[in-house]
Amino acid sequence: MQDNYHAGFMTDNPDFGKRFQAIRGRSLVFLTDVIALSYLWTLASYCWNRFALGIGSYATLPWWVMLIVAVELAAVWENFGVSLGMRLLGLRLSSRGEKSGIATHILRYIVWHIAPLSLISFFFSSQQAPWHDRLTHLYAVSAAEVEEKRGPWYHTSWKNALALIAGITVLTAFGVTDVNLYALFTRASRTGRIWVRLLNPDFSLLGSGFRLLIVTIYMALMATIFAIVIAVPLSFLAARNLAQGVIGHAIYTIVRVVISVTRSIDAIIWAIIFLVWVRVGAFPGVLALFVHSIADLTKLYSERLESIDPGPVEAIRAAGGNRLQVILYGIVPQIINPYLSFTLYRWDINVRMATIIGIVGGGGIGQSLYQYMKVSDYRSAGMMMLLIVITVWSIDYLSARLRARLN
Amino acid sequence: MATKPSKLRSGKPLTRFGALKTRFGAFFVDWALWGYVAYAVVYLLNRYWYTEIYFYGRLTVPTWGWPIVILGTLELAVISHAFAQSIGLSAFGLRVLTQDYQYPSRAARLRRYLWWHVSLLSLPITLFGSGLNNQLLHDQMSKTGMFRIKDVKDEMPVSTPRAWYKTNRGVVAVLLIALTIWVGGLVTQINISALIDRAPKTAYMWKALVTPDFTHLFALDPELAVNANPDLPASIFSGLLQSLFMALLATVLGGIIAFPLSFLGARNMMGFSSLGWAIYWVMRGFFNIVRSIESLLWGIIFAIWVGFGPFAGVLALSVHTIAALGKLYSEQVEGIDPGPLEAMASSGARRWQVIMYGVIPQVVPSFLAFTLYRWDINLRMATVISLVGGGGIGRLLFYYKGQVGRIPNAWNQVAAVIAVIVVVVWLLDYLSGRVREKIN
Numbered sequence: 001m002q003d004n005y006h007a008g009f010m011t012d013n014p015d016f017g018k019r020f021q022a023i024r025g026r027s028l029v030f031l032t033d034v035i036a037l038s039y040l041w042t043l044a045s046y047c048w049n050r051f052a053l054g055i056g057s058y059a060t061l062p063w064w065v066m067l068i069v070a071v072e073l074a075a076v077w078e079n080f081g082v083s084l085g086m087r088l089l090g091l092r093l094s095s096r097g098e099k100s101g102i103a104t105h106i107l108r109y110i111v112w113h114i115a116p117l118s119l120i121s122f123f124f125s126s127q128q129a130p131w132h133d134r135l136t137h138l139y140a141v142s143a144a145e146v147e148e149k150r151g152p153w154y155h156t157s158w159k160n161a162l163a164l165i166a167g168i169t170v171l172t173a174f175g176v177t178d179v180n181l182y183a184l185f186t187r188a189s190r191t192g193r194i195w196v197r198l199l200n201p202d203f204s205l206l207g208s209g210f211r212l213l214i215v216t217i218y219m220a221l222m223a224t225i226f227a228i229v230i231a232v233p234l235s236f237l238a239a240r241n242l243a244q245g246v247i248g249h250a251i252y253t254i255v256r257v258v259i260s261v262t263r264s265i266d267a268i269i270w271a272i273i274f275l276v277w278v279r280v281g282a283f284p285g286v287l288a289l290f291v292h293s294i295a296d297l298t299k300l301y302s303e304r305l306e307s308i309d310p311g312p313v314e315a316i317r318a319a320g321g322n323r324l325q326v327i328l329y330g331i332v333p334q335i336i337n338p339y340l341s342f343t344l345y346r347w348d349i350n351v352r353m354a355t356i357i358g359i360v361g362g363g364g365i366g367q368s369l370y371q372y373m374k375v376s377d378y379r380s381a382g383m384m385m386l387l388i389v390i391t392v393w394s395i396d397y398l399s400a401r402l403r404a405r406l407n
Numbered sequence: 408m409a410t411k412p413s414k415l416r417s418g419k420p421l422t423r424f425g426a427l428k429t430r431f432g433a434f435f436v437d438w439a440l441w442g443y444v445a446y447a448v449v450y451l452l453n454r455y456w457y458t459e460i461y462f463y464g465r466l467t468v469p470t471w472g473w474p475i476v477i478l479g480t481l482e483l484a485v486i487s488h489a490f491a492q493s494i495g496l497s498a499f500g501l502r503v504l505t506q507d508y509q510y511p512s513r514a515a516r517l518r519r520y521l522w523w524h525v526s527l528l529s530l531p532i533t534l535f536g537s538g539l540n541n542q543l544l545h546d547q548m549s550k551t552g553m554f555r556i557k558d559v560k561d562e563m564p565v566s567t568p569r570a571w572y573k574t575n576r577g578v579v580a581v582l583l584i585a586l587t588i589w590v591g592g593l594v595t596q597i598n599i600s601a602l603i604d605r606a607p608k609t610a611y612m613w614k615a616l617v618t619p620d621f622t623h624l625f626a627l628d629p630e631l632a633v634n635a636n637p638d639l640p641a642s643i644f645s646g647l648l649q650s651l652f653m654a655l656l657a658t659v660l661g662g663i664i665a666f667p668l669s670f671l672g673a674r675n676m677m678g679f680s681s682l683g684w685a686i687y688w689v690m691r692g693f694f695n696i697v698r699s700i701e702s703l704l705w706g707i708i709f710a711i712w713v714g715f716g717p718f719a720g721v722l723a724l725s726v727h728t729i730a731a732l733g734k735l736y737s738e739q740v741e742g743i744d745p746g747p748l749e750a751m752a753s754s755g756a757r758r759w760q761v762i763m764y765g766v767i768p769q770v771v772p773s774f775l776a777f778t779l780y781r782w783d784i785n786l787r788m789a790t791v792i793s794l795v796g797g798g799g800i801g802r803l804l805f806y807y808k809g810q811v812g813r814i815p816n817a818w819n820q821v822a823a824v825i826a827v828i829v830v831v832v833w834l835l836d837y838l839s840g841r842v843r844e845k846i847n
Contacts, residue, residue, distance in 0.1 A: 170659060173652040177717035177798070184713055184722070191712045198708075218591040225588065264832040265825060268703075268791045272808060273616075277609045278602055282595040287602075356703045359794055363595070366704075370795075373707050385700060392699035 032085030033074035050175035081157040092146040108136040197378035216364035220350035223289035235301030262295035285362030436495035441480040489520035508562040519549035615818030646800035654785035661728025669736030697730035710796035720797025
């Protein structure tokens with residue numbers, strides 16, 4: 001039908017998708033640069049405030065000043081060099097073989113400010129390039145089309161910017177965390193006494209320390225054993241490949257969210273909650289480790305389930321096996337060793353955690369270690385530390401050896 | 408059937424020195440297991456029989472009880488060795504068979520068990536004398552031997568696999584787990600009735616925990632200003648930034664220091680002289696000892712050293728990071744492909760050149776992955792290290808927890824801090840997981 005009209009009577013069907021792609025790429029590049037520059041600005045003003053003025057504030061000028069400066073700097077950066085966003089998202093400026101000098105770049109920078117008006121031509125013009133590109137014949141093209149000049153890293157603006165961002169982040173970290181190297185060195189002598197006592201443990205506490213150690217190991221053991229009982233069935237509900245139907249997927253999502261949230265809360269925070277519930281002793285410690293272990297083991301187990309070989313499962317299903325038989329003979333033989341290995345690993349972690357959960361009152365050797373530290377009885381604390389080191393080390397070694405055999 | 412074992416290529420009975428290592432290993436596993444059972448039995452006797460119970464279950468055994476416990480466990484270990492396929496034998500892949508690879512009769516097993524005692528006494532003669540045909544005495548006298556299962560698999564009578572609850576190992580394992588739960592429940596004072604009875608009393612806490620109060624997310628908390636607590640973060644957000652930067656700084660510092668140390672702790676880099684081996688063992692010991700002490704415990708020491716505040720937290724996390732990353736890094740260095748290194752060394756490259764151009768390019772991606780993983784762990788730790796005076800967002804968490812009962816919505820404030828921690832920890836976990844996937 002279109003062929004019956006003379007050339008130019010009708011334009012091509014506008015390809016909005018392609019134009020949108022071009023705009024999206026450019027906007028993302030611009031956004032990346034503005035965010036990077038704002039970050040740099042914020043941290044730089046923090047460093048200035050912190051180290052020159054001695055106040056811990058992130059802002060010196062109003063936020064809109066910072067935003068305008070960041071936008072202008074991003075525009076300059078994108079018009080005169082390869083910006084961070086351009087590097088990350090693969091865009092370069094190219095004159096497509098035409099002559100272009102510094103004046104072209106300046107012109108493009110000025111015309112860039114009417115770039116938002118190009119959005120109007122998005123609907124009315126078949127051209128994909130915005131006006132500042134078309135007016136200066138300096139186009140933003142994919143990085144693959146442009147030959148890169150190779151030079152040392154400090155000649156490239158985005159590498160400079162990255163180095164600056166990394167440097168200023170570390171500098172800010174020094175400020176935020178109150179790094180005080182002066183105290184570290186001048187107060188070292190104060191701790192000399194402590195080190196001497198820590199390294200001369202009070203061996204008369206060997207017996208009671210050993211009993212506390214037994215409590216700690218049992219805490220880890222009980223938490224792990226009970227967690228397995230819950231985590232194994234949960235892991236089948238939390239495996240994406242085993243979830244079937246709408247209900248199955250809903251359960252999968254709920255279980256996943258719950259274990260992610262539970263896992264993100266450290267066992268010590270759980271111990272605080274359980275201390276309110278069941279009061280002081282080793283029991284709240286066991287419960288805290290138990291809850292954290294369930295979440296962690298379910299995650300590890302279900303990830304293993306998601307990567308099982310579907311061959312045996314399909315074979316049993318094809319032979320007419322029901323769901324239980326599929327699980328028993330198709331899945332269980334594949335997962336039994338990894339599950340044991342994960343459990344050993346988790347037990348190892350639980351022993352470590354059990355040594356510190358006593359700090360909040362969760363019982364075991366950690367609690368008396370913390371109490372000895374509090375009353376500055378460092379020789380007794382040294383004995384507890386020695387026992388902790390020996391236990392954690394040997395259990396770590398044992399579990400690593402056993403896991404190596406299981407794999 | 409009655410072929411002489413010496414004529415067979417495989418299935419030689421384990422003899423003398425070669426046998427002793429695995430035999431002792433298997434024996435000690437069994438002895439330790441029976442020792443554990445004895446501990447549990449004595450604990451339970453103390454608990455239920457004696458009226459007087461010492462704090463944390465101090466065991467009281469009469470003087471004559473100790474020899475009984477030691478000899479009794481020893482005998483039980485020997486019996487389980489002679490009469491059954493015990494856990495120790497299974498762990499070391501051993502099996503007691505007659506000399507022509509059949510299962511021994513009861514009488515032969517009994518003879519073996521009885522002769523074992525004579526054999527133990529005459530062990531020095533057996534080991535260092537000419538030996539009885541290179542066999543231990545109880546092997547010889549009962550016409551049985553201890554074999555590696557993998558050596559005699561083909562000659563052994565085929566046994567039908569039995570359900571786990573019918574095998575010796577299965578039953579013992581179940582009994583051990585049951586005993587562990589029993590004793591463990593008593594040792595750790597597990598009190599299910601308290602858990603259930605007190606549950607209604609915690610309802611107010613759970614209600615508050617699911618309705619977080621975000622009013623102090625960005626704003627200054629007037630409550631904190633009144634208390635004039637200069638070391639408290641001004642808001643939840645600034646506490647969060649503190650924790651994030653603490654984790655970042657600890658990971659960067661720890662990584663930078665662990666990088667060179669990991670080469671000193673790698674067997675294949677240091678095994679060129681006895682001095683190198685000495686450095687290797689020192690580094691290994693350092694990594695293992697420092698790693699065994701959790702960063703929270705390091706936090707106690709550094710809080711004394713540099714005073715309370717985030718700097719102590721950074722130092723504690725850094726020290727633990729150095730050891731943990733050092734170990735992970737050095738294992739990576741030990742696992743590299745030696746091919747390129749040999750090629751470089753044979754073309755006359757010096758040691759540092761081999762490391763620079765042969766080792767480092769191979770290990771950098773996995774080093775990066777481990778460092779990201781560690782950053783993740785450090786953030787988790789940075790949220791709770793304020794418990795021992797390490798600063799960060801946990802400072803607010805424990806502050807509000809301490810205010811429970813004093814200010815009305817303290818648990819809601821705690822919930823807000825926990826919610827922020829959950830979001831950030833989850834986000835970083837997800838991001839670092841994605842990046843690590845890309846690196847590998």
